[in-house]
Amino acid sequence: MTDAECAVCQAPASQRCAKCHITSYCSKEHQKQHWKTHRGECSPYRVCQNDVLGRYLEASRDILPGEVIFRDSPLVVGPRQVTVPVCLGCFTPVDGSYSCTSCGWPLCGPECQMVVLHNPECQLSRNRPVKVQVQKFMEVNQMYECITPLRCLWLKEKAPDKWATLMQMESHLEQRINTDVHEVNQANVVNFMRQYLRVLSFTDEEIHTVCGIIDVNGFEIPGPSIIGLYGKACLLEHSCIPNTTRTFDTQLNIIVRAATKINKGEHIQTSYTDPMWGTANRQLHVRTTKYFKCICNRCLDPTELGTNLSSLRCTKCSSGSILPSPSPLSPDAWVCNGCEETLNLDEVEDYLKWTGEKLIALKEGSLQASENFLKETSKKLSENHYYRSDVKLALAQMYGRSGEESNSNIQALSKDLLQRKETLCREVLALADIFSPGKSRLRGLLLYELQASLMEKYRRLPKKMRMSGIGKNLLKESISALEDASEILMYESPLQDEYQLGLQAEDDLKNAKTLLSKHR
Numbered sequence: 001m002t003d004a005e006c007a008v009c010q011a012p013a014s015q016r017c018a019k020c021h022i023t024s025y026c027s028k029e030h031q032k033q034h035w036k037t038h039r040g041e042c043s044p045y046r047v048c049q050n051d052v053l054g055r056y057l058e059a060s061r062d063i064l065p066g067e068v069i070f071r072d073s074p075l076v077v078g079p080r081q082v083t084v085p086v087c088l089g090c091f092t093p094v095d096g097s098y099s100c101t102s103c104g105w106p107l108c109g110p111e112c113q114m115v116v117l118h119n120p121e122c123q124l125s126r127n128r129p130v131k132v133q134v135q136k137f138m139e140v141n142q143m144y145e146c147i148t149p150l151r152c153l154w155l156k157e158k159a160p161d162k163w164a165t166l167m168q169m170e171s172h173l174e175q176r177i178n179t180d181v182h183e184v185n186q187a188n189v190v191n192f193m194r195q196y197l198r199v200l201s202f203t204d205e206e207i208h209t210v211c212g213i214i215d216v217n218g219f220e221i222p223g224p225s226i227i228g229l230y231g232k233a234c235l236l237e238h239s240c241i242p243n244t245t246r247t248f249d250t251q252l253n254i255i256v257r258a259a260t261k262i263n264k265g266e267h268i269q270t271s272y273t274d275p276m277w278g279t280a281n282r283q284l285h286v287r288t289t290k291y292f293k294c295i296c297n298r299c300l301d302p303t304e305l306g307t308n309l310s311s312l313r314c315t316k317c318s319s320g321s322i323l324p325s326p327s328p329l330s331p332d333a334w335v336c337n338g339c340e341e342t343l344n345l346d347e348v349e350d351y352l353k354w355t356g357e358k359l360i361a362l363k364e365g366s367l368q369a370s371e372n373f374l375k376e377t378s379k380k381l382s383e384n385h386y387y388r389s390d391v392k393l394a395l396a397q398m399y400g401r402s403g404e405e406s407n408s409n410i411q412a413l414s415k416d417l418l419q420r421k422e423t424l425c426r427e428v429l430a431l432a433d434i435f436s437p438g439k440s441r442l443r444g445l446l447l448y449e450l451q452a453s454l455m456e457k458y459r460r461l462p463k464k465m466r467m468s469g470i471g472k473n474l475l476k477e478s479i480s481a482l483e484d485a486s487e488i489l490m491y492e493s494p495l496q497d498e499y500q501l502g503l504q505a506e507d508d509l510k511n512a513k514t515l516l517s518k519h520r
């Protein structure tokens, strides 16, 4: 160890806390002396490294569900690569009615011109003889592809510590050379910086490296088109069943919490994909954007842990499931596990493409079209297929919430549709419990919808039955769902709709508890 300082006396330190591997000491005595203070702040993880994962995080003690593992402030935030023109101070879409008086990049108004976030591109665009001119609004604009790379490159001179942290991140530059993404970045980022902005102070390699770092390590922040790079959070490895959940506060800090209990020694993992995607889509995403092959138990099991999330139904024997064979990592053929009926990959892909297009064409908010989609796909897709589960999730959230009078609120739902909402919630929740377990946003949303159905069922019971075991059980299940839902949804930033739902869940919880107290 080199220039670490003792946390007690600031002398050169050669020993580290064995739990977090972060705080340093000059001697055993000072470590012992510091423990009372350090115990409360000793981080629950340590940074480790191996040949497959590179750097990763491991729990240095047991971590409880919901516990904050760390908060991390961004090294860089900027617009996502593919974006419509946005204000470079606050990221809201802009229409060109105001531009920075120094550089010409569009902003939403003079207050955003003062925002320090905008400094890098503002100063680096000033070599141009005339100001930047953005012309295409309301559609994706390639000029914005250079902004987040410029904000990274800016650190080289202005914040060398942050630049050093950035340069430790994985860029996978070697794998990217000669690929489409490299070619696009050469044209839209490297050449654009040189020819249009006249930024000449960085090498091609440096520019391509930061582009790789953004793609491999960037976190998409919910809301308008923002990507963030974080020095600690970038160390989280991928799992198709993550044990953490992440949220962002209003300052764009990332907060990583344990979703499930993480035992000492276990890896701390996030998901780079949506855990509700099927194996082929998850594999494609991590292979093409993060440059590795996931070989977790879920990816290696064609049934996706018995859920059949990616399977087709066999139309020949009608009891079997058609699954990729021999493994989802090399799916040449799909075979029925009941009668060995075989489909070739093209047939499967054609059907999935056709179904995927139907799903995209579903009009948002159309209950009947969504139910028809489920009916039409029930013969060929497994009950839990990811396309079907996606539609079921949307329906579970739509019933009793929007549209025609009979669906405008939960009280207006017919008995059958109220039951339908409950069934849909339970079906998707069973999958979320497996793939997005614990205190995940998905479970929070579903639990909120489930309790809404249960509480409405309770309200519809004749008065006598409400006081019976049936009524009590409905209330108890609602309370348990609301306890989890309110906690999970209030992890979100107050700017998110989920947080508002969390507040509602808190109120509903109080009311449900009051009702239950009348049973005693």
Ligand SMILES: C[S@@+](CC[C@H](N)C(=O)[O-])C[C@H]1O[C@@H](n2cnc3c(N)ncnc32)[C@H](O)[C@@H]1O
Pocket (backbone or CB within 6 Å): 052, 053, 054, 055, 056, 168, 169, 170, 172, 216, 217, 234, 235, 236, 237, 238, 239, 290, 291, 292, 293, 294, 295
């Ligand atoms: C965001 S970085 C994670 C930190 C990185 N390991 C480092 O040392 O900086 C993502 C990269 O980590 C590696 N990685 C993460 N999860 C992995 C997994 N489940 N299997 C294999 N490699 C993984 C891949 O190289 C991936 O591109």
